[in-house]
Amino acid sequence: AQSVAQPExxxxxxxxxxxxxxxxxxxxGNPYLFWYVQYPNRGLQFLLKYITGDNLVKGSYGxxxxxxxxxxxxxxxxxxxxxxxxxxxFCAVRDxxxxxxxxxxxxxxxxxxxxxx
Amino acid sequence: NAGVMQxxxxxxxxxxxxxxLRCSPMKGHxxxxxxxxxxxxxxKFMVYLQKENIIDESxxxxxxxxxxxPKEGPSILRIQQVVRGDSAAYFCASSPQKVDGYGYTFGSxxxxxxx
Numbered sequence: 001a002q003s004v005a006q007p008e009x010x011x012x013x014x015x016x017x018x019x020x021x022x023x024x025x026x027x028x029g030n031p032y033l034f035w036y037v038q039y040p041n042r043g044l045q046f047l048l049k050y051i052t053g054d055n056l057v058k059g060s061y062g063x064x065x066x067x068x069x070x071x072x073x074x075x076x077x078x079x080x081x082x083x084x085x086x087x088x089x090f091c092a093v094r095d096x097x098x099x100x101x102x103x104x105x106x107x108x109x110x111x112x113x114x115x116x117x
Numbered sequence: 118n119a120g121v122m123q124x125x126x127x128x129x130x131x132x133x134x135x136x137x138l139r140c141s142p143m144k145g146h147x148x149x150x151x152x153x154x155x156x157x158x159x160x161k162f163m164v165y166l167q168k169e170n171i172i173d174e175s176x177x178x179x180x181x182x183x184x185x186x187p188k189e190g191p192s193i194l195r196i197q198q199v200v201r202g203d204s205a206a207y208f209c210a211s212s213p214q215k216v217d218g219y220g221y222t223f224g225s226x227x228x229x230x231x232x
């Protein structure tokens with residue numbers, strides 16, 4: 001079965017510093033990868049995706065993610081963190097059944113990003 | 118474009134009662150997904166539906182839980198005889214026929230509390 005792992009429950013970073021939120025994946029075939037953000041008492045919001053093409057994907061709010069096939073990773077990054085970036089971040093992968101991609105997304109357990117002023 | 122609408126936002130039920138959670142997908146979206154979020158467990162897939170059709174219910178508990186997406190009206194997640202362990206945030210998402218673009222659009226969730 002396809003899966004994603006987010007090894008850190010929480011990431012702490014000072015405002016203005018670069019941030020990285022880690023995600024590794026396990027899929028058979030080519031992965032379709034996504035990052036979502038959840039603010040308190042809200043639903044998840046799409047940040048960015050990797051389907052194919054350039055390994056560095058740019059998304060909303062200045063975030064980007066780097067797809068690394070050899071390390072099976074899709075880490076989320078931002079050059080300069082803001083206090084308003086503090087939220088819960090989820091990595092997700094599109095499920096694959098019978099050799100084909102389905103519409104079902106499998107989410108990681110989430111990483112809480114805390115940006116200190 | 119109203120996005121994905123879930124109601125109610127908060128629902129309190131006593132043990133043994135039924136809970137009904139509603140989800141209206143985004144306009145133009147024909148696929149609906151239900152997820153449950155528990156503290157420290159992340160987002161767990163429950164069920165994937167199209168109009169009048171359950172595509173994948175592999176994440177649904179075998180008993181007490183059911184879901185539907187009728188031809189007319191919202192998708193309904195029904196939990197019968199609720200127990201304390203059902204307390205969680207339930208999120209609905211929708212997508213077009215193919216989810217390649219932006220993945221899902223999520224609703225704001227229903228927070229179920231069983232007392």
